[in-house]
Amino acid sequence: MNKVKCLIIGSGPAGYTAAIYASRANLQPVLIEGPQLGGQLTTTTEVENFPGYPDGVEPFTMMEDMRRQAERFGTQFVSGIVTKVDFSVSPKKVIVEDEQEYEADAVIIATGASAKYLGIESERTYRGRGVSACATCDGFFYRKKTVAVVGGGDTACEEANYLAGLCEKVYMIVRKPYLRASEIMQQRVLNNPKIEVLFEHNTIQLTGEGKVQGADLVYRKGEPDEAMKHIDIDGFFLAIGHHPNTDLFKDYVNRDAEGYIIVEGDSPRTNVPGVFAAGDCADPHYRQAIVAAGSGAKAAIEADKYIKSL
Numbered sequence: 001m002n003k004v005k006c007l008i009i010g011s012g013p014a015g016y017t018a019a020i021y022a023s024r025a026n027l028q029p030v031l032i033e034g035p036q037l038g039g040q041l042t043t044t045t046e047v048e049n050f051p052g053y054p055d056g057v058e059p060f061t062m063m064e065d066m067r068r069q070a071e072r073f074g075t076q077f078v079s080g081i082v083t084k085v086d087f088s089v090s091p092k093k094v095i096v097e098d099e100q101e102y103e104a105d106a107v108i109i110a111t112g113a114s115a116k117y118l119g120i121e122s123e124r125t126y127r128g129r130g131v132s133a134c135a136t137c138d139g140f141f142y143r144k145k146t147v148a149v150v151g152g153g154d155t156a157c158e159e160a161n162y163l164a165g166l167c168e169k170v171y172m173i174v175r176k177p178y179l180r181a182s183e184i185m186q187q188r189v190l191n192n193p194k195i196e197v198l199f200e201h202n203t204i205q206l207t208g209e210g211k212v213q214g215a216d217l218v219y220r221k222g223e224p225d226e227a228m229k230h231i232d233i234d235g236f237f238l239a240i241g242h243h244p245n246t247d248l249f250k251d252y253v254n255r256d257a258e259g260y261i262i263v264e265g266d267s268p269r270t271n272v273p274g275v276f277a278a279g280d281c282a283d284p285h286y287r288q289a290i291v292a293a294g295s296g297a298k299a300a301i302e303a304d305k306y307i308k309s310l
């Protein structure tokens with residue numbers, strides 16, 4: 001049994017920033033690092049929108065910098081997956097890899113969210129080489145090029161509009177004969193001359209020499225008028241939803257219908273005193289490293305206040 005004041009779960013910008021603040025507040029935090037060090041950010045190629053890096057930064061470098069900064073002030077890192085928690089007791093119990101047990105006065109959940117992918121083989125082949133799940137992060141690399149966005153929801157429409165501001169042409173690949181997005185978002189897409197919506201199309205595979213150069217689509221699969229279509233593209237953006245990594249906490253922490261942790265107002269406080277949420281696991285809207293980092297700082301400040309009140 002390991003007794004700690006502050007335990008942080010997650011190794012993305014939210015978790016590492018929480019660790020920097022918590023360690024500087026002398027909470028001697030322990031941070032549990034999962035299998036994807038650096039979190040979702042490391043699925044992108046270069047970070048150009050995080051203040052302080054005027055020339056951009058390679059995501060692994062940025063996350064390693066954050067990690068070293070937390071380490072410098074005494075954060076202890078534990079590698080492994082959290083397999084069980086018990087937030088009904090105080091201190092809270094967190095079990096790593098079914099064997100290491102931690103008791104913590106405060107817990108900061110910073111487990112992030114995972115973008116959903118279609119599940120086709122070539123998506124993996126070209127990940128980081130034309131395949132992206134974040135237009136705000138990677139759109140800039142496709143200036144004056146042709147890209148495709150998959151999905152028909154608000155995210156897809158927002159991303160298609162954003163990309164249309166940068167790119168020569170944007171295809172939207174929508175599996176239904178209509179968009180699911182809100183009316184205003186649909187109108188923006190449909191009225192944008194740079195966006196061509198391909199309704200009732202599904203992606204079969206991506207093609208290209210070492211990077212994405214095209215996509216093979218099928219129109220109305222299984223119907224009498226089924227037809228194949230090839231589009232030439234430089235980038236393929238997934239916008240078919242995200243899944244917050246919060247299932248482990250569902251018995252204790254209130255979540256919304258999508259699984260995002262519900263926090264009190266713009267604070268990181270959950271319904272369980274002493275349990276805080278930071279970053280994308282509690283943020284269905286912004287999904288930006290800088291926002292996650294900011295919420296990590298807030299969570300550590302709140303954890304400090306909570307621990308001092310005990």
Ligand code: NDP
Pocket residue numbers: 117118150151152153154155156158174175176179180239240241242284
């Ligand atoms: P949604 O679940 O709303 O939409 C997902 C889209 O992806 C749907 O069009 C869906 O198709 C499609 N899709 C899912 N799986 C596949 C697949 N395997 N192949 C092809 N297409 C697929 O997710 P969003 O991320 O767009 O939105 C999540 C929530 O966030 C929503 O409530 C949304 O309103 C909100 N949001 C609000 C914004 C705003 O107000 N500015 C901005 C962004 C999000 P189908 O329709 O056929 O199911």
